[in-house]
Amino acid sequence: MKRVPIFLALVVMASVLTPTSNTLASTATVSIGVQSTPNAGESLVTFFGQVKPAVKAKIEISSFDGIAWKATPFTTTSSSSGAWRITAVATAIKAEGQYRATALIKKKKVLSKPANFKVDNSKTFPDHNTLFLTPETSKLTGGRIKGSDVSRWQHPNDQPIDFKKMFDAGMRFVIIKGSDAQEKADIETMRWLVGDRNAAQAAGLYTGMYHFAYMPNTTDRDYVIRDAKAQAQKVIWRLASLGGYNERDLPVALDLENSCIQRSSSGGCAKFLARSLVTLWAETWLETVEEKTGRKPILYSYAQFLESAMTRSEKLRQYPLWLAHYGINPADPISQPGQRPVIGCFVHSWSTANCSSQWQIWQYSSCGIGKKYGVPSSRLDLNVFRGSADNFLALTKGRWQPEPADMMPINEPTRVNLISVTATDTNKPVEINVEVFRNIGTPVVTGTVVFRPLDTKVKVKKQSAVRSASGRWELKVEGLPAGVTAGTLNYVDISKTHSDNQLPLSINLMQGPELPVPTPTPKPTPTKRPVDSCAKQIKH
Structure with a gap:
């Protein structure tokens, strides 16, 4: 393996993200983090950071030799959201030093x-079995690989x-x-996905x-398929x-x-999608994603x-199942x-x-102790993987690298179709x-709709x-005055995936x-007894 001045050899690529905003190079900053990444065999080092405000930039890593900063072979391009990552193999296990990132933005250099x-030798394991399973973890999980799942709820107060x-x-x-069918929740999800994945x-x-x-409100099989493909997209x-x-x-x-x-x-469910249509929806979604990504x-x-x-x-049986079942202990050999x-x-x-389930991942508790795992929230979902280290690594095989046509469009043309209006009295x-449809005839994937009166003095109550x-x-629009209110029905997509549109x-x-x-x-307020939802769950 060729040696380089900082005793590292590049092996991996950078992440790519969706654009959020543009900014002038004069206001940009770039951050850098460097840490040993646990691995079996060779010592790994990961450089990662982000350009802010979000802008696409070439990233170059430099090292300090005690006298001057010198360029290294490590370069990448940040995503349009500014995030970047480089993983390298440390060819000298005692390597230590000082590094910085340079972002080249519109011909201007911005320094981190x-x-x-310093390479942490404790992060290098002799093989994958010792990497994936420690003796302490094995006691808690019955010898299974342990994991978790997180969302914005694990970031209280943006921690x-x-x-x-x-x-x-x-x-x-x-x-x-990573995504949600509801627009508001999806936007919140994007705040954390990129940084959490990199870190x-x-x-x-x-x-x-x-x-x-979320399932579509329809009884039409073709519409169910169309919705599943849109959410898969x-x-x-x-x-x-x-x-x-x-x-x-x-x-x-x-x-x-x-x-x-x-x-x-009252907020309860008044109507459920038919069982056969839920199944059709799931089959379509899974097949669409598999066909595109190869996994x-x-x-x-x-x-x-x-x-x-x-x-x-x-x-459905051909796809791995991630099963949620609380209240039984994975360390118990007879737990099913x-x-x-x-x-x-x-x-x-x-x-x-034997009445059990053919599961691949088991979510056995929603009551993990957050602080124990570095999570700011009090609770954390706990999971185990069914199989060996080799079985686990098999899930990571096959890389899908998107073509330009696979990227999310920007301001793609749209068409709005008004189905019905029911208006009686105030x-x-x-x-x-x-x-709302894309220009290729399929439903838009992001965005929402709103009514806007032409007369700015007319206020919509809700x-x-x-x-x-x-x-x-x-x-549903409430609070309009009696008579005729002229306005526009607007489709709005703040992600700018699809172009905004409107109808009179x-x-x-x-x-x-x-x-x-x-x-x-006035009614007396009953005193509610606190309910411990973790009383019958595994907590560790």
């Missing part, structure tokens, strides 16, 4: 603060996760929420990404924005645990849902996740002859059903857009009868 580093501490506490993989991989953890799904674009799969990525996962398609006024996605759910909300499917607690079997696509909300399927919304829309309302103002009757 220096970062000191970061200490993934190095997570690794030191025995975790070896973390599955990060977790630098700390030695293998990372996955999951999509939280969001995940493919999100994965492409990260640069595709790298050597530390697990396959993406589908979080499917709710088939409600219509809520009642079989993972399906996350729980046995009761798999039985009651879906039909048995040989197609997916079995009924008393008598009988859950019957679903992954059921086995006492009732106006109900507007609308769908409006809410409820997603009924990908690219389709039911918009006039709403005509009759004056509703004056309703009596109810006099509230």
Whole structure:
């Protein structure tokens, strides 16, 4: 192996992200972190950081020899969001030094603060078995590889996760929420995905990404397929924005645990998608993602849902199952996740002859002690992997590197189709059903809709857009005056994936009868006893 002045040899590439904003080079900063990344065999070093405000830039790593800063062979390009990562092999295990990153932005050089580093020999393991499983972890998990899953809820008050501490506490993989079918939740998800993935991989953890799904409000099989493909497209674009799969990525996962398609006024579920259509939706989503990325996605759910909300499917059985089942201990050799607690079997696509489930990952608790694993939240999901270190590494095989056509578009043309408008009097909300299409005829993947009066003096008291399927919304507007209110029905996508669009829309309302103002009757507030949701769960 060729030696270089800093005794490192480059082996891996940088991440790629979705653009968030542009800024002048004069206001930009670049950060750098350097740390030993746990590995079997050779010592690994990871350089990582971010350009802020977000801008795409060439990154060069320099080392300090005690007299002057000298260039190294290590360069990469940050994503449009500014994040960058380089992983290297340390050819001298006692190597130590000082490094900095230079970002080249519009021909201007922006320097990071220096970062000191020394190879940590304790992060190098003789083989994958000792890397993945420590004696202490083995006692807690019954000899299985341990992992977790995180989302924005593990970042209370915007606090970061200490993934190095997570690794030191025995975790070896973390599955990060990567996308959501609901626009507001998806935007929040993007705040953490990129940084968490970079930091977790630098700390030695293998990372996955999951999509939280919502079912479409329809009975049309073709529409179910269309919606599943649209949600799959969001995940493919999100994965492409990260640069595709790298050597530390697990396959993406589908979080499917709710088939409600219509809520009642009290917030409960008034309507569920038919079992056969939920199954069709899942099959379509999984097949679409697999066809594009070359890896079989993972399906996350729980046995009761798999039985009651879906039909048995040989197609589904071909995909790895990530099963949630709390209250039984993975260290107990007779524990069988997916079995009924008393008598009988859950019957679903992954059921086995002995009434257990054919699972690949088992989420056995939602009550892990956050601080123990470097997580700011009080609780953390705990998981184990079923199989050997070689079985685990097999999930990381096959790299998908996106082509330019696979990247999320920017301001892609759209078409708005008004389905229906229900407007009666001022006492009732106006109900507007609308769908928005991409220029290729499929539903838009991001964005929402809003009504805007032309007269700025007309104030809308309240409006809410409820997603009924990908690219389709039911918009309720309240508080408009009697008579005709001229305005526009607007499709808005703050991610700028699809172009904003609008239709002229006039709403005509009759004056509703004056309703009596109810006099509230005071009621005593019952004292609620605190409920410990972790009382019957594993806590460690």
